Amino acid sequence: MAPMEPPMGAGGNRRDFMRNGFGSFALVCTFAAQSSLRGSEVTKSSAPATSAGRRFQAASPFTPFQRDLPIPPVLAPVSTRNGVDVYSVDIKDGIAEILPGFETPIYGYEGVYPGPTIRAVKGRPSVVRQTNKLGFDSNVHLHGGYVPAKHDGHPMDVILPGKSFDYTYPNEQDAAMLWYHDHAHGRTAHTLYYGLAGMYLLSDERDVELGLPQDEYDVPLMLADHAFNKDGSFRYAENVDLGFRGDTILVNGAVSPRMTVQRRIYRLRFLNASNARSYNLKLGNGRTMLQVASDGGLLEKPVSRSTVLIHPAERVELLVDFRGFRPGSEIVLQNIDGESPGTKSVMRFDVESGGGAEEFVIPTGRMRTLEKLPAPNASRRWDLGLFTQSGVQWRIAERGFNPDRIDVRPRLGSSELWQWHNPSNRVHPMHLHGMLFRIVERSTGVVHPADRGWKDTIGVLPGETATVQPWFIPHTGRYVFHCHALEHGDKAMMLQLEVEK
Amino acid sequence: MKRVLISTALAFGVLASPALAADEVISGLDTLVWDKPAVSILPGEKVTWQFPGTAQAHHVASNGVDGAAVVDASWTSFTSPLGVPAPNAEFTFTEPGTYKFICTVHKDTMFGTVSVGVAPPPPAPPLPLSQQPLGNDAPAPTTFEKVQEDKAKPKLSKVSATRRARGTVRVKFRVSEQSTVLVSLKRGGKTIKSVVGAGTGSGYLDVKKVKAGRYTVQVRAADVAGNEAAIKKTSITVR
Numbered sequence: 095m096a097p098m099e100p101p102m103g104a105g106g107n108r109r110d111f112m113r114n115g116f117g118s119f120a121l122v123c124t125f126a127a128q129s130s131l132r133g134s135e136v137t138k139s140s141a142p143a144t145s146a147g148r149r150f151q152a153a154s155p156f157t158p159f160q161r162d163l164p165i166p167p168v169l170a171p172v173s174t175r176n177g178v179d180v181y182s183v184d185i186k187d188g189i190a191e192i193l194p195g196f197e198t199p200i201y202g203y204e205g206v207y208p209g210p211t212i213r214a215v216k217g218r219p220s221v222v223r224q225t226n227k228l229g230f231d232s233n234v235h236l237h238g239g240y241v242p243a244k245h246d247g248h249p250m251d252v253i254l255p256g257k258s259f260d261y262t263y264p265n266e267q268d269a270a271m272l273w274y275h276d277h278a279h280g281r282t283a284h285t286l287y288y289g290l291a292g293m294y295l296l297s298d299e300r301d302v303e304l305g306l307p308q309d310e311y312d313v314p315l316m317l318a319d320h321a322f323n324k325d326g327s328f329r330y331a332e333n334v335d336l337g338f339r340g341d342t343i344l345v346n347g348a349v350s351p352r353m354t355v356q357r358r359i360y361r362l363r364f365l366n367a368s369n370a371r372s373y374n375l376k377l378g379n380g381r382t383m384l385q386v387a388s389d390g391g392l393l394e395k396p397v398s399r400s401t402v403l404i405h406p407a408e409r410v411e412l413l414v415d416f417r418g419f420r421p422g423s424e425i426v427l428q429n430i431d432g433e434s435p436g437t438k439s440v441m442r443f444d445v446e447s448g449g450g451a452e453e454f455v456i457p458t459g460r461m462r463t464l465e466k467l468p469a470p471n472a473s474r475r476w477d478l479g480l481f482t483q484s485g486v487q488w489r490i491a492e493r494g495f496n497p498d499r500i501d502v503r504p505r506l507g508s509s510e511l512w513q514w515h516n517p518s519n520r521v522h523p524m525h526l527h528g529m530l531f532r533i534v535e536r537s538t539g540v541v542h543p544a545d546r547g548w549k550d551t552i553g554v555l556p557g558e559t560a561t562v563q564p565w566f567i568p569h570t571g572r573y574v575f576h577c578h579a580l581e582h583g584d585k586a587m588m589l590q591l592e593v594e595k
Numbered sequence: 596m597k598r599v600l601i602s603t604a605l606a607f608g609v610l611a612s613p614a615l616a617a618d619e620v621i622s623g624l625d626t627l628v629w630d631k632p633a634v635s636i637l638p639g640e641k642v643t644w645q646f647p648g649t650a651q652a653h654h655v656a657s658n659g660v661d662g663a664a665v666v667d668a669s670w671t672s673f674t675s676p677l678g679v680p681a682p683n684a685e686f687t688f689t690e691p692g693t694y695k696f697i698c699t700v701h702k703d704t705m706f707g708t709v710s711v712g713v714a715p716p717p718p719a720p721p722l723p724l725s726q727q728p729l730g731n732d733a734p735a736p737t738t739f740e741k742v743q744e745d746k747a748k749p750k751l752s753k754v755s756a757t758r759r760a761r762g763t764v765r766v767k768f769r770v771s772e773q774s775t776v777l778v779s780l781k782r783g784g785k786t787i788k789s790v791v792g793a794g795t796g797s798g799y800l801d802v803k804k805v806k807a808g809r810y811t812v813q814v815r816a817a818d819v820a821g822n823e824a825a826i827k828k829t830s831i832t833v834r
Contacts, residue, residue: 155732193729233784321731322726331627333704335652350733357819377738416626418742428739436731451793452819479805480652482677486699589720 105482106224155193156342158350158439166293166346169210171220179220181212185234185253185276185290186227192347200289201228201276207347208316208367208412209274209292214311215267216298222261222274226253232285233259235277235527237296237407238389238550240267243571246528249279249588266568269298269464270391270548271314271363271409279497283369283580287330287338289318291367300392302463305455307361307413313353314363317404318344319371336520337406337579341436343429348479350439355416356449359456361386363411366404372521372553374431375402375440377414381425384456386529387411390530390548392462397544401430405523405553407578410503410544411453413456414443417441421447464547467532467565471512474502478522478587479552487585488522488572488577494586495576501589506567513561514554522582524562527573529593531564551578566593622646623681623705625654632707635715638689641707647680653681653698658706661693661716670694687734721810744819749774754827756812759801764831766790766812767799770824774816778802780831781811805833 114350173180189203192198203209203224214220226232231254235247245261246253253259276282276290293314301308319340321329330338345351366373375556376385377400385397389409396413404410419425423445432438476490489496493501504510511534514524530548537559545552554560576588619634625648634642642653656674665687667690675684677700688694689731691712698705708716721727750771759765768780778800779789787810789802809832816824 100701131716154732155729158733158736298627322729324727324729326729329728332701333627333651334700363697376739378742381740418744420745423742423744424740425742426739428736435735436733439733442793449819480677482654482674482699486652486654518632573671 099114099126104278136576147506153184154236156349156436158436159352161194161348161351163313163315163351164346165440166208166316166432167204167206167210169204169533170515177218179214181220181222181505182225183210183222183272184225184227185232187242190289191348192344193322193326193349195274196322197270198322198326198328200328203274203292207291208288209290210291211314212274212294214263214296216265216267216269216296219265220263221375222263223258224253224261225258226255227253227332230463231278231437232276232290233278234261234274236261236263236272236273237276237489237525238270238409238530239263239294239528240452240530240568241528242569243528243573243593245571246571247277248572248574249277249495252278260344265464268297268391269296270279270389271295271302271365271387271411273316273365275367275368280584281517281588283332283338283584284330286580287318287320287369288328293363293365304392304457305453306386306457306463307359307454311358311454312361312363313347314365315441316344316346316365316367317371317373318367318380319442320344331579333370334488334581334585335480336585337581338368339371339433340368343432343437343440345441350436350441350442353443354446355443356446357417357419357421358449358452359415359417359454361411361413361415362474363409364402364404365409368406370406370581371437372403372405372431372523373429373440375404375410376390376400376428376430378425381416383412385410385544386461388456388544389550390546393544393547394462394464395460395543396457397542399544402544403431405521405551405578406580407525407551410552416443416445416458417452419445421445464532466507466552467563468507468520470509470511470563472504472508474510475513475514475515476524478514478516478524479518485585488582488587490577490587490589493591495588497575497590499590500572500592503589503594504564506593506595507567507572509565511561511563514552516556519556520579520582521556522554522587524554524575525550525578525580526564526575528569528571529564529566529573531562534563535561548585565580570595571591601650609725618642619709621707623649623655624646625649625651627651627701627704629698629705629707633710633715634707635826636712638691638712639687640711641685641687643683644675646678649680652677652679652700652702653705654678655681656699657697658695658697659710661695662824666690666692667694673711686820730796739831740765745818746822747772747818748822749816749818749824750815751776751816751824751827752759753797754812754814754829756829756831758831758833762803762805762833764802764805764812764833765799765809766814766829767797767826769793769797769818772823773817774818776800777815779813780805781813782808809833 171179188202231252273296276285319339429438576583622630688711694709753769
């Protein structure tokens with residue numbers, strides 16, 4: 095007979111039990127050790143019976159689902175005094191093993207790709223001392239962060255080689271999946287491709303109140319498409335029109351990896367860190383996933399999805415419930431918009447046994463109440479187009495980036511309606527620095543419920559006119575807004591705004 | 596005029612290939628290359644760039660000349676408009692020299708030369724491995740899930756209830772797979788006390804602070820997938 099712990103906070107929960115079934119219990123006691131009773135298992139297709147089969151499988155470094163999903167290291171603070179977490183990061187050259195048996199030269203935060211994950215908590219500022227050990231200018235933009243202009247990583251505010259800058263992040267906004275990346279003028283297509291991107295997960299108490307999965311069940315996933323040379327180095331060719339397209343999808347720096355999951359609920363946080371590729375994600379043959387958050391954090395209510403379109407720089411957080419699958423089950427996350435074999439498989443989830451009792455819950459009701467925006471006091475239309483004067487470049491309202499010109503001067507605390515008009519045949523993921531917006535209207539149809547939360551990037555589709563309402567808070571100063579298809583943003587699809595008192 | 600030029604060229608022994616003596620047509624492709632990145636013509640001949648059926652924006656523009664001197668001033672400003680597909684463009688080369696052309700949208704892969712009345716450049720040595728593509732040769736996946744859903748109900752057995760210390764009821768049971776188990780003490784249709792546990796195999800849960808009386812003990816179990824076992828009941832009297 096197994097020993098027994100007293101029940102913890104589980105008594106008198108009959109009402110919850112009746113409403114939600116057993117899954118509603120956040121805390122349950124364990125009455126027995128792991129048993130050998132596991133039920134039948136599905137035979138794994140990834141394990142060929144013969145050694146020849148195994149050699150054949152290993153023959154191509156691109157064979158999907160061969161490598162376990164890497165999780166980027168979490169950056170440890172060098173100091174936590176006075177309620178401020180201080181981090182120190184070197185921006186430097188590094189070597190990554192992306193294709194088995196090959197070395198890939200990269201640029202990396204701390205020399206790794208993806209860069210180390212920073213886990214920040216709302217109300218607790220962080221200071222990240224970035225030291226540029228590369229041979230050229232660099233800087234760091236915290237994408238999606240409410241950050242003072244001086245610390246935002248404006249393209250002209252750079253860290254010279256050998257110098258450092260202390261980026262101060264107030265972390266006063268609600269929990270969200272942010273990310274940090276290089277933003278030096280005219281170079282981002284190159285530097286992000288070669289590895290200068292990392293994730294910044296800002297959490298708050300709401301995550302805990304809602305019982306959302308945490309720790310090993312809360313998984314950041316950075317998607318990026320790449321191509322390779324025969325020596326294993328990244329292959330890059332500029333494409334100003336379409337933007338770069340690679341023939342291979344990396345998740346956290348591994349070719350279409352596999353992730354072993356327990357029979358639990360997982361919070362999968364997707365970041366599209368690709369130069370210009372959009373993904374249309376589909377789980378298995380169309381199993382539903384529950385989207386709980388987007389760029390600016392939690393949605394008001396969870397949204398059930400069978401396909402999820404994610405444009406460059408966007409974030410999508412999905413809850414996936416693996417509890418109903420027997421151990422040995424395998425489910426592929428596909429990119430149904432992939433144009434080649436290597437761009438169709440994103441990753442695979444392999445269900446294993448174990449994991450114990452579920453301690454997290456799937457939210458069903460209201461998760462958050464979004465603040466009301468002030469009434470807009472201006473309306474602007476931004477035409478997006480490709481021009482050939484002074485070389486090939488993309489423009490916003492027929493203007494290319496000019497650091498000496500301020501294109502908009504909104505008042506702090508005000509809001510405006512911005513209409514992105516895209517007559518071109520390319521997607522333009524339009525991103526506003528330092529502030530957030532809401533999507534108001536799209537010419538292509540109703541605004542999807544999953545797009546009704548706070549956003550910092552909107553994928554404006556070919557032929558589409560999309561209206562967004564930015565709220566110019568909380569900081570004054572000079573910021574940029576630009577296309578996050580990096581080849582477009584570098585050439586020269588970027589304008590400046592200065593938020594004035 | 597052309598014949599004169601050819602014979603002149605041949606006389607000087609500069610040009611050797613009969614293929615040289617014609618206008619050239621170069622196609623820009625959506626694989627982001629020119630079909631003929633190096634062509635040779637004679638002065639006075641014409642090169643036409645075309646972009647048949649392309650779905651990406653291309654054009655052609657001068658990228659200067661090989662060597663120091665710009666031999667044809669009008670070449671320097673040569674550029675054609677972008678388009679999907681782009682319109683044809685042509686240029687008649689009158690002066691000998693090596694002229695470089697480019698699609699500025701795809702400058703890393705779409706560049707080339709027109710050799711006019713001079714020896715074409717020798718074929719380039721093979722590129723180093725660091726510049727040769729290693730294409731993704733993995734086949735497309737065909738099955739997207741290999742799944743067995745867990746629809747089997749767990750089995751609950753050997754349910755019994757015993758009195759322990761004052762006011763404590765120990766409910767023993769056996770459950771066939773990892774499950775969450777709910778033990779309820781009921782009286783008159785109402786649940787008086789309940790306790791939840793999780794695990795597999797044989798186990799027990801203690802219900803504490805139970806007042807005296809006769810109770811129905813109800814045990815329910817649900818596995819990880821949420822399948823519920825048949826409810827088991829017993830009874831106990833607490834003194």
